[in-house]
Amino acid sequence: MMEAFDPDGIEPAVFVVGERHPALDEPWRAYRRARLIHVSDGVLTVRTEASRWVVPPARALWLVANTLHCLHARRPVRFYSLYVERVASSAEPAADAVPSRFPPLPAQTGALIPDTLTQALLAAAADFPLDRPFDEPAHRLLQVLLDRVAILPGAPLGLNWPRDPRAQRIAEVLGENPAQSLILEELAAAAGVTARTAARLFARETGQTFGQWRQQLRLLAALEHLGAGESVTQVALGVGYSDVSSFIAVFREAFGETPARYFR
Numbered sequence: 001m002m003e004a005f006d007p008d009g010i011e012p013a014v015f016v017v018g019e020r021h022p023a024l025d026e027p028w029r030a031y032r033r034a035r036l037i038h039v040s041d042g043v044l045t046v047r048t049e050a051s052r053w054v055v056p057p058a059r060a061l062w063l064v065a066n067t068l069h070c071l072h073a074r075r076p077v078r079f080y081s082l083y084v085e086r087v088a089s090s091a092e093p094a095a096d097a098v099p100s101r102f103p104p105l106p107a108q109t110g111a112l113i114p115d116t117l118t119q120a121l122l123a124a125a126a127d128f129p130l131d132r133p134f135d136e137p138a139h140r141l142l143q144v145l146l147d148r149v150a151i152l153p154g155a156p157l158g159l160n161w162p163r164d165p166r167a168q169r170i171a172e173v174l175g176e177n178p179a180q181s182l183i184l185e186e187l188a189a190a191a192g193v194t195a196r197t198a199a200r201l202f203a204r205e206t207g208q209t210f211g212q213w214r215q216q217l218r219l220l221a222a223l224e225h226l227g228a229g230e231s232v233t234q235v236a237l238g239v240g241y242s243d244v245s246s247f248i249a250v251f252r253e254a255f256g257e258t259p260a261r262y263f264r
Helices: 116-125 136-149 165-176 184-190 195-206 210-227 232-238 244-255
Strands: 014-021 034-041 044-048 051-055 059-063 069-073 077-084 110-112 158-160
Touching: 014 116, 014 136, 034 044, 034 116, 044 059, 051 059, 051 210, 077 116, 077 136, 116 136, 158 195, 158 210, 165 184, 165 195, 165 210, 184 195, 195 210, 210 232, 210 244, 232 244
Parallel strands: none
Antiparallel strands: 014 077, 034 059, 034 077, 044 051, 044 069, 051 158, 059 110
């Protein structure tokens, strides 16, 4: 486990740091640089003010600059963080930046799927010492890394969180217990709102119907539990499915793999 440090106090504009923790419960933070968090082992949960993300091994989350976020892991986790303050164009060279001719880096926060080359580059860049200027080979490696990040495909690992207090009350109840069997009418009544209003709030603030949102919440909770080593049957029942076959089918449709194969 590495000691806490402040990325905003590091001089290079682009750098990578590796971290390993037996468990993790970081406070809310925001940095001036964009941040790519790639998980190599374990499962990391990332919360922002607007969303919740679950990042399993071989997946990553891109956070745009100045995004307030916090990290959580129930079990041991290892990840690499790529910090990108800015990349100079040929018209504005800077000694500590990597010249760029690659497509723009992601403009929005979102989950990504790093390829094998990107993962290897992140691991290699994490060995660069941060207490002295990078040499030319390091700059070239970082250039290739940024080239790769710019074209990584997205992954459905996030969930928009409602901002309206009434919808938030419903979301928090389900977030604490995804297997909760109450229907929307019952959840809405407990939150002091009608079911019709609650449905409208979820559609407006999350971009999903309540049913779609609830299913995604359960799938993300399933990723956390599968990453902790629980069996497929345990996870299916634990997130609210009485039929394991139905859970497997929904999981495969969402993530392209069965739960048993996803973490291999």
